Amino acid sequence: xxxxxxxxxxxxxxxDVAYVTGDLLQQPTRMIWHEETDITDLDVVxxxxxxxxxxxxxxxxxxxxxxxxxxxxxxxxxxxxxLGICNGFQVLTExxxxxxxxxxxxxxxxxxxxxxxxxxxxxxxxxxxxxxxQIITLPIAHGEGRFYADRRTLQQIEGNGxxxxxxxxxxxxxxxxxxxxxxxxxxxxxxxxxxxxxxxxPMLGGTDGxxxxxxxxERVAAIA
Amino acid sequence: xLRKYRATIYVTLRPSVLDPAGTAVQSGLSHxxxxxxxxxxxxxxxxxxxxxxxxxxxxxxVDRICDRVLANPVIENYRFDLKEVSxxxxxxx
Numbered sequence: 001x002x003x004x005x006x007x008x009x010x011x012x013x014x015x016d017v018a019y020v021t022g023d024l025l026q027q028p029t030r031m032i033w034h035e036e037t038d039i040t041d042l043d044v045v046x047x048x049x050x051x052x053x054x055x056x057x058x059x060x061x062x063x064x065x066x067x068x069x070x071x072x073x074x075x076x077x078x079x080x081x082x083l084g085i086c087n088g089f090q091v092l093t094e095x096x097x098x099x100x101x102x103x104x105x106x107x108x109x110x111x112x113x114x115x116x117x118x119x120x121x122x123x124x125x126x127x128x129x130x131x132x133x134q135i136i137t138l139p140i141a142h143g144e145g146r147f148y149a150d151r152r153t154l155q156q157i158e159g160n161g162x163x164x165x166x167x168x169x170x171x172x173x174x175x176x177x178x179x180x181x182x183x184x185x186x187x188x189x190x191x192x193x194x195x196x197x198x199x200x201x202p203m204l205g206g207t208d209g210x211x212x213x214x215x216x217x218e219r220v221a222a223i224a
Numbered sequence: 225x226l227r228k229y230r231a232t233i234y235v236t237l238r239p240s241v242l243d244p245a246g247t248a249v250q251s252g253l254s255h256x257x258x259x260x261x262x263x264x265x266x267x268x269x270x271x272x273x274x275x276x277x278x279x280x281x282x283x284x285x286v287d288r289i290c291d292r293v294l295a296n297p298v299i300e301n302y303r304f305d306l307k308e309v310s311x312x313x314x315x316x317x
Contacts, residue, residue, distance in 0.1 A: 058296055065293070094296065101298040103237075108244050148241055148299055174242070 001217055003029040004042040006072070006088075008063050013049035013085065013197065020200045021046075025213055034066040044081040044216065045072055047088030049141070049195060059102060059144050060090035069095055081125070081216065082189045086142055089181070089191030098184055098191045099157060100149035102142075106174025110143035114206070116168040117180050117194055120161075124183060126190045127164055129215035135168050136208035138194035140180075145193040147175040147182075160185055165192055226275050229282040233304040235295045236267035270294055273309070282306055 003021040007014045014031060021044075022029035032039055039045060052063035063069065069091070076082045076097050084092040092098045105111060117138050119130040130136065149157060154176055157163060165181030167173075173193075181192030196209025237243050243265050250264040272289065276282035286304055295302040 057294070061293065061296065093298070101296055103241060103299055104244055106242065106244055108248060146242075150240065150298075174244075 001027050001043045003027055003044045004032045006032045006047045008034045008052035010052045010054055011048050011050035017046050017048045017197045020197045034068050036068050039071045045075055047084040047091050049086030052087055060094040063091045064094040076189050079188050084191040092191045097189050099153050102144050103146050103148050104144050105146050111172050112141045114139050118166045118168040120163050124187055125219040129211035137206055139198045140194050142193055145173045147179040228275055228309050229306055230309045231272045231286040231304045231306050233270040235300050235302045238301055241299050
């Protein structure tokens with residue numbers, strides 16, 4: 001399974017993600033510069049965290065118009081996997097691949113912590129290595145992670161079962177319905193504010209995030 | 225003939241979106257004794273200068289720019305004023 005990690009000017013979690021897929025999981029992984037226009041060799045595209053284009057205007061607003069993003073949209077339309085983490089989640093909502101938006105945290109603070117997150121369902125390719133309702137611990141690090149959608153959109157997201165991750169207990173950033181991560185209707189595009197790649201190497205104090213990547217590999221192995 | 229226009233654009237959070245920064249400023253004002261301030265909402269002000277054939281074209285262009293880039297319709301509203309600026313004035317600013 002071949003992974004590609006998009007690198008925008010200002011991305012800063014790109015190498016962490018590549019370390020997980022390339023080193024820990026031994027999968028072919030390459031970096032995708034934001035000006036690239038051919039990503040047809042990839043099975044999974046990951047848009048990492050960071051501050052793409054300095055987060056100017058709005059988080060993810062300018063990254064959305066970089067040359068590679070049109071290809072990422074096509075990649076998603078073909079049913080292939082796209083994962084946006086943190087700033088990557090913001091980019092995916094700006095690009096219209098996921099509904100809603102991420103706005104300023106309720107209490108205005110940049111929050112850098114490890115938080116309990118509930119896995120809502122385990123029948124998605126992203127969460128099949130977890131059990132439904134399982135509480136895992138993942139790092140968060142964001143100033144603009146409060147999920148917002150209008151009432152109707154929120155109802156649709158919930159009704160379709162698109163919420164895969166929810167903050168458990170305290171809702172640190174004020175997200176609607178405690179939403180931490182959602183997928184698109186088809187399920188092949190996931191955006192999440194917590195950082196699974198920062199919870200994959202036991203040296204860093206937790207491996208709850210690794211299962212997300214492992215689950216994806218099992219899925220593909222099952223199809224093959 | 226090509227003309228030069230300046231758009232002054234206001235991007236504001238939709239009323240349904242909580243504005244914690246505005247609330248913080250309101251609380252600061254209240255500490256200063258401005259208790260009669262009911263609400264503060266913070267938005268963005270953007271100036272765009274562009275060349276167009278006529279005002280209608282400029283209007284349409286700015287509207288598209290706002291809708292596609294400057295505002296995110298999921299969370300923000302926008303409005304703008306458009307003025308023709310003379311080339312002399314444009315050169316001096």
